[in-house]
Amino acid sequence: MAPTAPSAAKSASPSQPSGKSEVADLKQQLRQLAGSRAPDADDQRRDVFKRVISCMTAGIDVSAAFGEMVLCSATSDVVTKKMCYLYVGAHARAHPDLALLTINFLQRDCRDQDPTIRGLALRSLCSLRVPNLVEYLVTPLTTGLKDPSAYVRMIAAVGAAKLYHISATACIDADLPASLKALMLSDPDAQVVANCLHSLQEIWTLEAANSEAAAREIETLYSKPVVFYLLNKIKEFSEWAQCLVLELASKFLPSDNNEIFDIMNLLEDRLQHANGAVVLSTIKVFLHLTMSMTDVHQQVYERIKAPLLTLVGAGSPEQSYAVLCHLHQLVMRAPMLFSSDYKSFYCQFSDPSYVKKLKLEMLTAIANESNTYEIVTELCEYAGNVDIPIARESIRAVGKIALQQYDVNAIVDRLLQFLEMDKDYVTAETLVLVKDLLRKYPQWSHDCIAVVGNISSKNIQEPKGKAALIWMLGEYSQDMHDAPYVLEGLVENWDEEHSPEVRLHLLTAVLKCFFKRPPETQKALGATLAAGLSDTHQLNRTLSQDVHDRALFYYRLLQYDPAVAERVVNPPKQAVSVFADTQSSEMKDRIFDEFNSLSVVYQKPSYMFTDKEHRGPFEYSEDLTNLAVGTEAQENVISAQRYQENDNDLLLSTSDKEDNGTRASNGSATSTYNAPSDLIGSSLISSQTPAETSLINTGGPTYSSQSNFSLDDLLGLGVTETPAPPPPPALTLNSKPVLDPGTFQRKWGQLALALTQECSLSPQGAASLMNPQSLIRHMQSNYIQCIASGGQPPNYKFFFYAQKDGATAFFLVECIVNTASAKAQLKIKADDGAAAEAFSTLFQSALSKFGLS
Numbered sequence: 001m002a003p004t005a006p007s008a009a010k011s012a013s014p015s016q017p018s019g020k021s022e023v024a025d026l027k028q029q030l031r032q033l034a035g036s037r038a039p040d041a042d043d044q045r046r047d048v049f050k051r052v053i054s055c056m057t058a059g060i061d062v063s064a065a066f067g068e069m070v071l072c073s074a075t076s077d078v079v080t081k082k083m084c085y086l087y088v089g090a091h092a093r094a095h096p097d098l099a100l101l102t103i104n105f106l107q108r109d110c111r112d113q114d115p116t117i118r119g120l121a122l123r124s125l126c127s128l129r130v131p132n133l134v135e136y137l138v139t140p141l142t143t144g145l146k147d148p149s150a151y152v153r154m155i156a157a158v159g160a161a162k163l164y165h166i167s168a169t170a171c172i173d174a175d176l177p178a179s180l181k182a183l184m185l186s187d188p189d190a191q192v193v194a195n196c197l198h199s200l201q202e203i204w205t206l207e208a209a210n211s212e213a214a215a216r217e218i219e220t221l222y223s224k225p226v227v228f229y230l231l232n233k234i235k236e237f238s239e240w241a242q243c244l245v246l247e248l249a250s251k252f253l254p255s256d257n258n259e260i261f262d263i264m265n266l267l268e269d270r271l272q273h274a275n276g277a278v279v280l281s282t283i284k285v286f287l288h289l290t291m292s293m294t295d296v297h298q299q300v301y302e303r304i305k306a307p308l309l310t311l312v313g314a315g316s317p318e319q320s321y322a323v324l325c326h327l328h329q330l331v332m333r334a335p336m337l338f339s340s341d342y343k344s345f346y347c348q349f350s351d352p353s354y355v356k357k358l359k360l361e362m363l364t365a366i367a368n369e370s371n372t373y374e375i376v377t378e379l380c381e382y383a384g385n386v387d388i389p390i391a392r393e394s395i396r397a398v399g400k401i402a403l404q405q406y407d408v409n410a411i412v413d414r415l416l417q418f419l420e421m422d423k424d425y426v427t428a429e430t431l432v433l434v435k436d437l438l439r440k441y442p443q444w445s446h447d448c449i450a451v452v453g454n455i456s457s458k459n460i461q462e463p464k465g466k467a468a469l470i471w472m473l474g475e476y477s478q479d480m481h482d483a484p485y486v487l488e489g490l491v492e493n494w495d496e497e498h499s500p501e502v503r504l505h506l507l508t509a510v511l512k513c514f515f516k517r518p519p520e521t522q523k524a525l526g527a528t529l530a531a532g533l534s535d536t537h538q539l540n541r542t543l544s545q546d547v548h549d550r551a552l553f554y555y556r557l558l559q560y561d562p563a564v565a566e567r568v569v570n571p572p573k574q575a576v577s578v579f580a581d582t583q584s585s586e587m588k589d590r591i592f593d594e595f596n597s598l599s600v601v602y603q604k605p606s607y608m609f610t611d612k613e614h615r616g617p618f619e620y621s622e623d624l625t626n627l628a629v630g631t632e633a634q635e636n637v638i639s640a641q642r643y644q645e646n647d648n649d650l651l652l653s654t655s656d657k658e659d660n661g662t663r664a665s666n667g668s669a670t671s672t673y674n675a676p677s678d679l680i681g682s683s684l685i686s687s688q689t690p691a692e693t694s695l696i697n698t699g700g701p702t703y704s705s706q707s708n709f710s711l712d713d714l715l716g717l718g719v720t721e722t723p724a725p726p727p728p729p730a731l732t733l734n735s736k737p738v739l740d741p742g743t744f745q746r747k748w749g750q751l752a753l754a755l756t757q758e759c760s761l762s763p764q765g766a767a768s769l770m771n772p773q774s775l776i777r778h779m780q781s782n783y784i785q786c787i788a789s790g791g792q793p794p795n796y797k798f799f800f801y802a803q804k805d806g807a808t809a810f811f812l813v814e815c816i817v818n819t820a821s822a823k824a825q826l827k828i829k830a831d832d833g834a835a836a837e838a839f840s841t842l843f844q845s846a847l848s849k850f851g852l853s
Contacts, residue, residue, distance in 0.1 A: 023062050026052055030068035042077045049083040056090060063091045066098045073105045078116060081109070085124035092128040099130050110140045115149035122152065126159035134167045138174045145179050150189035157183065157195035164203045177203050177217070185226070190233060194241030197221075197230070197248070209790040215772065218792050222770070224259065227252045231266045239275045246270070246281035247596075250288045251793040253770050253819070260289045260296075271307045276319055279307050280326055280596040287595065288820060292763065301330060301337045309344050317352050324358050325601045329592055331365050339366045342375055347382065347390075356390050360397045367401045373410065376401060380414055383426060392429050399433030403440055412437065412444055416451045427455070428465025435468040438475070439576045445476055453480045457490060463499035470502065474509025475573075477516050484513055484520035491524050494531040503547045507532050508569065511554055515566045529555050586758075586823075593794065593820050731838040733783040737803035739810060744787050744801060748812055751829040754836035759824050759844045765851030766822040772796055775817075775850055782846040784813075794820040802839065804832060811839045815847075 029048050033041055052069065055062045066088075073084045088106075092099035102124075109121030122144050126137060141163060144156030160180055164171040171177070177200060184196035200221065207214035220226060230245045237245060246267070254260045263285065270282040283304045290297040308330075311323040331338050345363050347356045360379070367375050379401075382394035395418060402411040415437070418430040434448050452472055460466045470490065477483035487510050490497070497503060510528045514521040532551025535544050557565040590605040599606050761769075768774050770793070776786040779800060788799040800813040809831035816825040824847060830836040 022055060023064055027065045027068050030065060030072050034071040042075055045072055045075060046077060046080050049080055052087060053083055063095055066091055066095060067101060070101045070105065081117060082120060085120055089124055089127040092130055096130045099128050099133060103133060103136050107140060115151055119152045119155045122159060123155045126162040129166055131166060134170045137163050138170060142174065145183055150192055153192045154195050157192060157199050161199040161202045190236035190241065191238060194237055194244055198244055205792055222252050222793055231263065239278055242278050243281045246285055250285045253767060263289060276311045276323055279311060284596045301334050309341065317355055321355050322601055324355065328358060328362055329600055331362050335366045339368050339371055342366055342371050346378055353387060353390060357393055360393045364397045364400045367404065372401060376411055376414060383418060388425055392425060395429040399436060402437055408441060419451055419455060424461050427460060428462035431465045431468040435471055442575055449476050449479050457486060463502050467502050467505040470505040470509045474512035477513040484517055484524065487513055488524040491528050500544060500547055504550060507550050507554060512570045515570050589821050593818060731835055731842055732805040734803040734805045735783050737785055739801050741787055748829060753827060754830045754833050755828040755840050757826045757840060759847060761822045761824060762851050763822060766819040768851040769796060769817060769819050778850045779846060784846060794818055804835060813843060
């Protein structure tokens with residue numbers, strides 16, 4: 001049978017372009033239509049232009065048709081012109097030589113009688129962003145700012161900012177910022193005013209880094225006449241423009257309380273706006289203006305509560321989450337004001353997990369004596385939730401409320417009931433919380449241990465739950481009859497336990513149990529130390545080394561003196577009053593300063609998630625980026641879990657240097673440490689009484705109180721206090737230091753960081769920074785010169801330098817000031833590092849006096 005002839009290939013449809021052949025076909029059609037005056041020529045051009053845009057959308061390179069597209073641009077059809085402008089804007093930057101072909105028809109369209117075409121042409125002309133075409137932009141922009149059509153003026157205002165990004169010099173030389181400012185204060189159209197304001201802020205903010213005149217112009221934007229002029233027109237603005245004006249108002253520094261109340265009266269109705277962004281922007285203005293007025297600030301919280309709760313219940317889950325994040329910030333600062341509205345934060349069945357988790361945090365924060373019972377009852381219902389992460393969070397929330405000393409008796413009973421639910425994750429979370437409760441409320445040990453003692457360690461799979469159980473077995477072994485035998489069973493299964501956390505807790509628990517019940521724990525202790533010293537866990541070699549080091553430390557400590565070992569491992573416990581917070585108060589203040597921004601949603605300041613190039617002239621010190629929030633970058637913060645471990649268990653690793661030094665002093669030629677052979681047998685602990693018990697390895701090295709491995713030094717026992725060093729000599733500065741910018745920049749890159757400190761400004765000093773030049777003059781009177789400055793309210797950045805009198809040593813300072821918090825972050829570099837501390841003291845003294853005279 002003859003093979004079937006292949007079917008003819010289907011021709012490509014316009015919606016499915018075929019690549020080079022399609023582009024060539026389009027070019028041919030565009031050439032034919034370029035000079036056509038046929039009645040249907042405009043319709044044909046529109047169809048071909050649609051095919052070109054379709055190819056662009058599909059990712060096909062149609063730049064080869066650039067010349068033909070320009071030739072066909074001579075049409076009165078607005079739709080066709082829009083597509084042509086879209087094509088030109090997409091390919092001009094990649095093909096700057098071809099972009100020159102578009103200048104003539106774009107400039108011609110900028111003079112068209114139709115304002116729509118004039119505006120579209122001006123927008124396309126500014127969107128070319130080709131540096132060698134800058135000279136062709138200035139005249140159309142200048143004309144556009146004076147155009148009778150508000151649409152054209154609106155586009156020209158944004159075009160001025162685009163021109164600044166292409167060529168700052170051309171924009172400033174054409175005096176476009178002055179034209180924008182005049183237009184902003186006189187134009188009747190609200191959108192034109194908003195665009196002028198946006199462009200001016202962008203231009204002057206970037207220009208302020210190089211020009212003092214621009215810095216002064218920024219100050220005029222935050223002056224009373226401009227701010228009140230814009231606020232009086234706020235109802236005419238679009239929602240985006242209202243947010244822009246409100247952001248400007250939040251940085252305004254009023255001269256007296258009357259101005260504050262005037263602004264709040266003007267913006268009162270904005271709190272009922274349907275748009276959440278406008279409401280949050282208004283709230284930011286209210287909060288920042290009343291920061292120094294305690295009574296009024298509290299009334300503001302009461303006033304903004306209802307609008308925020310309304311926004312939470314309206315709109316999409318994403319909007320609710322964003323509003324909840326801001327509400328969470330307010331709840332953490334003033335929980336008592338929201339305590340009566342706790343039912344608003346109950347989780348709904350339809351809420352996404354991220355919304356539920358945030359609501360649980362807020363319920364924990366607002367719990368007090370009056371609502372604890374209702375909140376805990378609600379949280380207990382969530383413990384059986386099918387969403388396991390939410391169930392875990394709800395159990396943790398119950399424990400946090402108990403740690404706040406609210407209705408502890410009832411909450412402990414609820415937690416103990418969780419242990420009967422026979423769910424592994426519930427049991428694990430509950431055991432961790434019971435452990436924390438016992439650390440804070442030791443008086444509850446009898447009731448808790450009675451229930452915990454009935455739990456089998458074999459039924460607990462999660463490491464943190466098993467570690468909590470082991471901690472209680474060691475801490476309360478005198479009250480738990482089976483504690484030594486349970487621990488012994490865990491030691492026998494040492495190789496099956498892969499969690500270093502559990503192994504570390506087991507080492508400490510067995511040693512604690514030994515001091516309380518030595519005969520029953522003697523065998524388990526020897527086996528535990530032997531297993532720990534030979535730990536070769538391969539899943540995490542770093543943590544496995546921790547297990548080995550702790551076992552080695554315990555062994556040497558027992559060998560040195562069992563009484564000292566008991567004082568170290570099992571000292572008298574004091575109830576823990578406060579648990580560590582994973583987020584510092586400074587970090588919370590920084591986030592609050594950036595209210596109504598992504599910083600609140602991400603729970604971290606903007607400098608931690610933005611690139612340097614997008615931070616403007618103000619950049620936070622790089623050393624601050626080591627701060628972490630929540631569970632991120634745990635190596636840089638002391639988490640609450642690590643804090644708890646350090647409070648209960650002593651982990652002191654022995655370095656190789658100390659180990660080698662000890663063996664050398666005892667005449668040992670062995671290069672590595674081997675576990676003593678007597679740890680394996682039952683002869684580890686002699687039959688003497690516990691007070692006389694000591695671990696002595698006759699075949700291994702012995703350690704005396706005079707050995708190089710000094711436990712007194714290691715543990716801080718009996719160490720003599722070294723006398724305080726003499727105070728450094730007083731530092732005097734050269735009254736006329738000279739340092740050019742180039743040398744300053746070179747020194748700044750070469751010198752190491754000597755000090756990083758934070759200091760406070762007086763309220764008068766923070767208010768005086770409305771004019772940054774006043775701080776510069778003040779520091780000059782203290783022989784400290786400023787070489788560069790920039791920023792905008794509430795953040796300013798200065799670079800200072802000073803010279804040591806009678807020497808060539810210079811001190812360089814980066815000073816970042818936040819006027820809202822009245823805090824200054826200092827980064828100091830010095831030729832003479834020994835004098836850096838003295839200079840820092842002198843600098844802070846001068847800074848603290850700013851604004852007081």
